[in-house]
Amino acid sequence: MKYQSSVGNFSYSFPDLKTVLAKATPEKSGDVMAGLAAKNEKERIAARLALADIPLKQFLEEQLIPYEEDDITRLAFDHHDPKAFQLISHHTVGSFRDWLLAYETDGALLKRISPGLLPEMVAAVSKIMSNQDLILVASKIRNVSRFRNTLGLDGHFSTRLQPNNPTDDPKGIMASTIDGLMYGVGDAVIGINPVSDHAQSTRNLLEMLDELRKRFDIPTQTCVLSHVTTTLQLINEGAPVDLIFQSIGGTQKTNESFGVTKEILDESYDAGLSLKRGTVGKNLMYFETGQGSAHSANAHHGVDQQTCEVRSYALARIYDPLLVNTVVGFIGPEYLYNGKQIIRAGLEDHFCGKLMGLPMGCDICYTNHSQADQDDMDNLLSLLGLAGCNFIMGVPGADDVMLHYQSTSFHDQLYIRQVLGLKYAPEFESWLQKMNLVDDQGQMLEGKHRHKLLYL
Known part of the structure; x- marks a missing residue:
């Protein structure tokens, strides 16, 4: 499935979810070395805009590494809790970020949804969050x-x-x-x-x-x-x-x-x-x-x-x-x-x-x-x-x-x-x-x- 967005007069198209996630990532030398990173900041912003509009449900449909080829994929999907996911299933990546940051979303609520999160969903939302966002949401959670x-x-x-x-x-x-x-x-x-x-x-x-x-x-x-x-x-x-x-x-x-x-x-x-x-x-x-x-x-x-x-x-x-x-x-x-x-x-x-x-x-x-x-x-x-x-x-x-x-x-x-x-x-x-x-x-x-x- 292709994903598209525009920045200024430039239109960008990404062939799959794997590419959107890679291009939306803050610059890391490892991704640059592997040829996965965005070519420039415009492409990175375009990928983040595209990522923000992707429904969380899409991550249940499009596997980054096929289920048949990787035991981590199998673990993530086999242990996914649909009931826990139901509370946030209507969100896009962007609206999920807003929900995480909301005053009403406390640590107890975050623990409730945790079993319903695939790792790719969590990685996706982190890519469109600022450092301040990451600190604020993490500070709500106590895993004892x-x-x-x-x-x-x-x-x-x-x-x-x-x-x-x-x-x-x-x-x-x-x-x-x-x-x-x-x-x-x-x-x-x-x-x-x-x-x-x-x-x-x-x-x-x-x-x-x-x-x-x-x-x-x-x-x-x-x-x-x-x-x-x-x-x-x-x-x-x-x-x-x-x-x-x-x-x-x-x-x-x-x-x-x-x-x-x-x-x-x-x-x-x-x-x-x-x-x-x-x-x-x-x-x-x-x-x-x-x-x-x-x-x-x-x-x-x-x-x-x-x-x-x-x-x-x-x-x-x-x-x-x-x-x-x-x-x-x-x-x-x-x-x-x-x-x-x-x-x-x-x-x-x-x-x-x-x-x-x-x-x-x-x-x-x-x-x-x-x-x-x-x-x-x-x-x-x-x-x-x-x-x-x-x-x-x-x-x-x-x-x-x-x-x-x-x-x-x-x-x-x-x-x-x-x-x-x-x-x-x-x-x-x-x-x-x-x-x-x-x-x-x-x-x-x-x-x-x-x-x-x-x-x-």
């Missing part, structure tokens, strides 16, 4: 998850403690972990990106973190971000696994390039549930995503990178995860060229993930060869704080010495808490108070009190 503590409550904000080490040295990892805990970092998860995916090395790190957690009775969860098959093996061998981690993408071919299938995820999810390690809930999956993964795997089927990203959320929500975060600038300038593109992508991903019903966080980051700097990350952190982001990363010095990229530091989360009055996960804040690391108001204590962990 629980394992050993409660994440995502209104007025709360969490962090993943990321104590990576270039040689997986236990002493180095433990030093960074204790340092982070003394700054109140780690209520989302204490999570290590291992250098080696070897099962025994992974198990050693899991056991070390579990011993620390139990020794100090820390109400959080731990994770070594090894491949899901390694984690599954370790569960079967009796290792202390809290969360099941896996990077995922928005097409079947992308996930195959990661060495993962839905069947593997199903098996690992069931194995994780069987351990019953959660104390306040059983959300135990941890997914990481990021715009550009489908493009870098040459697995995008001609779909723009942001729409591919939102399609990965259709897979993630099947497993009712504890954590989902877009590692927004990690792949590099080939896909998000500069600070402006990274900031836009972070706001898009956060909005789309939350609208899809996910407990969404963001690794606010960039690679050293990107046209970005820490001021850009400060800006994105501030905007995501306003948008109600569930969690961010806490990396020593904001410089990951193993993955070689720039993220957010232990101090950055203190900044956003102070500016916006945000609290820790409630169970974790009670623990921080018990350890004399924060006061009764949740404010970080100074001086000797903050070193209690070292003395113990």
Whole structure:
């Protein structure tokens, strides 16, 4: 089906829905490299005008990637809830945007419609929204998850403690972990990106973190971000696994390039549930995503990178995860060229993930060869704080010495808490108070009190 619009004296025609979505996308270097982006701003505006007039029902009729060829498409359509969709089925993409922004559309209403949204519908509406729009609508949504503590409550904000080490040295990892805990970092998860995916090395790190957690009775969860098959093996061998981690993408071919299938995820999810390690809930999956993964795997089927990203959320929500975060600038300038593109992508991903019903966080980051700097990350952190982001990363010095990229530091989360009055996960804040690391108001204590962990 062709879609048409006019800008000034110029008429534009787009051959299919896939093309309209790609051309309407804010400029991303990955789409330019793939030959999918609009040639100029006039064509981009024309595509947005055409997109705004497309009925949401059309997305049920025109599949971007055929049902027979892609398991993400099958998942999205098989789990689509017609009853939830009925409330918004009369809308076009443009009027859906207006409805999302309306005062009367609150978080409860957005949660009601979420099961009725295909990822392509969510991607479409985000493309005609300003940054301000994305922040406002996302701020209405609270997607709460629980394992050993409660994440995502209104007025709360969490962090993943990321104590990576270039040689997986236990002493180095433990030093960074204790340092982070003394700054109140780690209520989302204490999570290590291992250098080696070897099962025994992974198990050693899991056991070390579990011993620390139990020794100090820390109400959080731990994770070594090894491949899901390694984690599954370790569960079967009796290792202390809290969360099941896996990077995922928005097409079947992308996930195959990661060495993962839905069947593997199903098996690992069931194995994780069987351990019953959660104390306040059983959300135990941890997914990481990021715009550009489908493009870098040459697995995008001609779909723009942001729409591919939102399609990965259709897979993630099947497993009712504890954590989902877009590692927004990690792949590099080939896909998000500069600070402006990274900031836009972070706001898009956060909005789309939350609208899809996910407990969404963001690794606010960039690679050293990107046209970005820490001021850009400060800006994105501030905007995501306003948008109600569930969690961010806490990396020593904001410089990951193993993955070689720039993220957010232990101090950055203190900044956003102070500016916006945000609290820790409630169970974790009670623990921080018990350890004399924060006061009764949740404010970080100074001086000797903050070193209690070292003395113990």
